Amino acid sequence: MLLRSIIDSNVPDESSVKVQLLYRDYMELKDIADDNNLTLKKLVNKSIGMALEDIEEKGFYSRSRSVRVVTSEMKKCSLKIKNKHYEKLVKICEYHDIRLKDIVRDIIIYYPFEFFRGGYNN
Structure with a gap:
């Protein structure tokens, strides 16, 4: 029982996706996150949740x-x-033959700029 709880506590609750962005888009995402008092990670996950x-x-x-x-x-x-987002995205990608990094890039290039620019969604 103790071993199981130690193993479960070491399992990360997030996955990493590598995407390539224009440098100016990356910097603007960081600015949007700062304007909304969010980390870039939170901004990305909120945007994916909205999508x-x-x-x-x-x-x-x-x-x-x-x-x-x-x-x-x-x-x-x-x-x-x-x-929880990663698993849903993987299912969508498998069903529609889309690469995971492409759908993530699509989402983070649209949702933060559309819904968080200007600090509207704190």
């Missing part, structure tokens, strides 16, 4: 209409995502 709610309610998530082409400095990010 998953949209998927459950509407059957889709919103994303930017513009396509980002690599023409400027990029930043590789390792984002920590709650396991």
Whole structure:
């Protein structure tokens, strides 16, 4: 019993997803997080939670209409995502043949900029 509780306490409740963002988008995400008194990790997870709610309610998530082409400095990010979000995203990706890092990038490029810019959602 004690061994099981030690093992369970060492299991992380988050997973890491590596995404590549334009450096200016990464810096703007950090600014949005600061404006809303959030860490970048919390901003990412709130945004993913909102996207998953949209998927459950509407059957889709919103994303930017513009396509980002690599023409400027990029930043590789390792984002920590709650396991409950991660597992749902993995199922969606498997069902629709989408890469996990692509859906995460879509979400974090749209939701924080749309719903958190200006410190509206504290």
